[in-house]
Amino acid sequence: MTHTDYIKLMLNIKDDNVYFYENCLEIVNINGKNTKVFNAFLTYIPKCCPKCGCINEGHDDIINWGFKRNCHIKLTKVCGYDTILSLDKQRFKCKHCNRTFIASTSIVDFHKQISNDTNLNIKLELMQKGTEKDIARRNNVSTNHVNRVLDSISEDKLVKNNGFLPEVLGIDEFKATKDTKSKMALIIVDQVRANIFDINNSRLSKDIESYFNMYPKKERDKVKFITIDLYKPYYKLLKRIFKNAILIPDRFHIDLQVRDALDNTRKKLCIKSNPNYRKLKKYWKLILKNEDELSEKKQYSKCFKKEVSQIDIVTYLINTDEEFYNTYQVYQGIIKAIDTRDKDKFLNIIHHHDKNISKYMKKALKTFRNMEKYIVNAFDYEYSNGRTEGMNNLIKQIKHTACGYRKFKHLKARVMLIKGLLNPIKAY
Ligand SMILES: [Zn+2]
Incomplete structure (x- = not known):
């Protein structure tokens, strides 16, 4: 193995077009912290010109045109040190359209400075309990960046569980973020698995109805029991949505x-x-x-x-x-x-x-x-929301998690991640 191969293995870099210089490692003081900086360059023969689309068949089509030097990419930490890849990216010139473009890599998305590995690590950490501030610190990024990662996860699909509904549902309200309609959000519990099924940012009747109507009637008809708060309008509404369900007020x-x-x-x-x-x-x-x-x-x-x-x-x-x-x-x-x-x-x-x-x-x-x-x-009937330990803990946990959030979608994404209902690695 060459030294490039060793370093790539250590830094988990899988891009074949990255090469490390001799003496590539420096320790540099960045913002008062000793940081490991690895110097490398990126080059390859492009298949085509991304600007005009012409196929590259030789020197008459696309030529090398110097480097874009020192592009800093934040990697995941190495032995506890903040780690940066300082990458010189090959610049190319297309002879057909006369425009230049820069080599791209799988380490980082176009125009971004934080490596995809770091983002993946942030996602994995978001699945555990812990504040966003801590996650940001551990990954050497800003809290805003962690929030942006959460944003990208929260744009998940609306219908849960491939459109299947649990046979026993629990519905309850909880005080959530300020941007929820009527200040209260709805938690829907899968009583069979004793886990959250979904959380919704409104407890208004029309929103509950349109939420459950996303599920096929055949599935709604299969719901046998629903445990719920003693609030009469809900009963009429749920009877209409779930015609075979027995409604059980929560003890x-x-x-x-x-x-x-x-x-x-x-x-x-x-x-x-x-x-x-x-x-x-x-x-x-x-x-x-x-x-x-x-x-x-x-x-x-x-x-x-x-x-x-x-x-x-x-x-x-x-x-x-x-x-x-x-x-x-x-x-x-x-x-x-x-x-x-x-x-x-x-x-x-x-x-x-x-x-x-x-x-x-x-x-x-x-x-x-x-x-x-x-x-x-x-x-x-046996079913109840409040008395089951699991349900109590869930709501407590959500409220606890909710404290630090202003946006409902962030709160929701975090709860779903922690409860293992969202797989960010698949969604990625
Ligand atoms: Zn071109």
């Missing part, structure tokens, strides 16, 4: 409704003139806790000025107001019914509850009665 969101109702009831009591103001403010978490999980262990409390247990505290607070007491009982009944999947208990509460409960809880129970035919599905 987590049922919990959330009564939780908010009880908390709002507490907040209403939390006024300065109430002698228990400070206690009600401080112990909000205990009030929302499942009463069976409250501790009996006594501890000194500053508010009560004596030793009290969690049970003592809650018992005291709910007995300060009759409406609050009744609302608390409804709340405990509902969360336990959901927990133990006791459908009869749940239905009994929503239809025969005490009349003296807060307006917030009345409203929540009314919502449940209005959607009763769907809510029973949450008791009859």
Whole structure:
């Protein structure tokens, strides 16, 4: 092997037309950093003129016309050092059109200074967790460049999974980037594989409809279950799109409704003139806790000025107001019914509850009665969004990832890359 062959093997350069000079390696200080600079030249006999298209058959067609010197190309790091290929590119002149052109190489795209290998490496790193800033630093490029790479990936095809839909879908909203319509984005989960199916930048009905209508009717008809938030307009819409699907309200969101109702009831009591103001403010978490999980262990409390247990505290607070007491009982009944999947208990509460409960809880129970035919599905079927660990983690992860993004398409590309739903190497 010649020394050119060795160096090319080391730098992963596969272009046959690149040749390294004798003594080709220098260490140069660039922007305060020691950088390895490899000097090489690029030459070959061009097949034709890219300007006029004439075929090159000899010296009467195309001739060598000097070099374009020192074209800097950023390579991937070598032993932790920033590495640059300083390439002298052969210039050619076409005798037919009298114009000149410069030799091209597979190391780098035309007019670009960052090698294709570096870009590939950036793509691979984008598939792992980690900030764009770190990726930029590791690859000796700007954060803007990493964003441009992300841009090129995010222009992926719209229809996922070759147009096949999973049999069990989960749909949820999450707060995404500022450029999403109505500030919320939609996450569609493949419940069979417990992975993201897609994320969409709008939760508006018309956008959801046009999104799913990209999939053939035959596929939509195959969807058996969909778990979703307790938001009535969605149900009408999804029934229209997926005519065979059973819609299951998410148990987590049922919990959330009564939780908010009880908390709002507490907040209403939390006024300065109430002698228990400070206690009600401080112990909000205990009030929302499942009463069976409250501790009996006594501890000194500053508010009560004596030793009290969690049970003592809650018992005291709910007995300060009759409406609050009744609302608390409804709340405990509902969360336990959901927990133990006791459908009869749940239905009994929503239809025969005490009349003296807060307006917030009345409203929540009314919502449940209005959607009763769907809510029973949450008791009859296993599927749910919020309670499955995987789903929770997914949304958390997305939100976490979303923090640094202003553009939805970047957020989406990154999530799809990290979850292994996009293969940038194939797309490349
Ligand atoms: Zn020409």
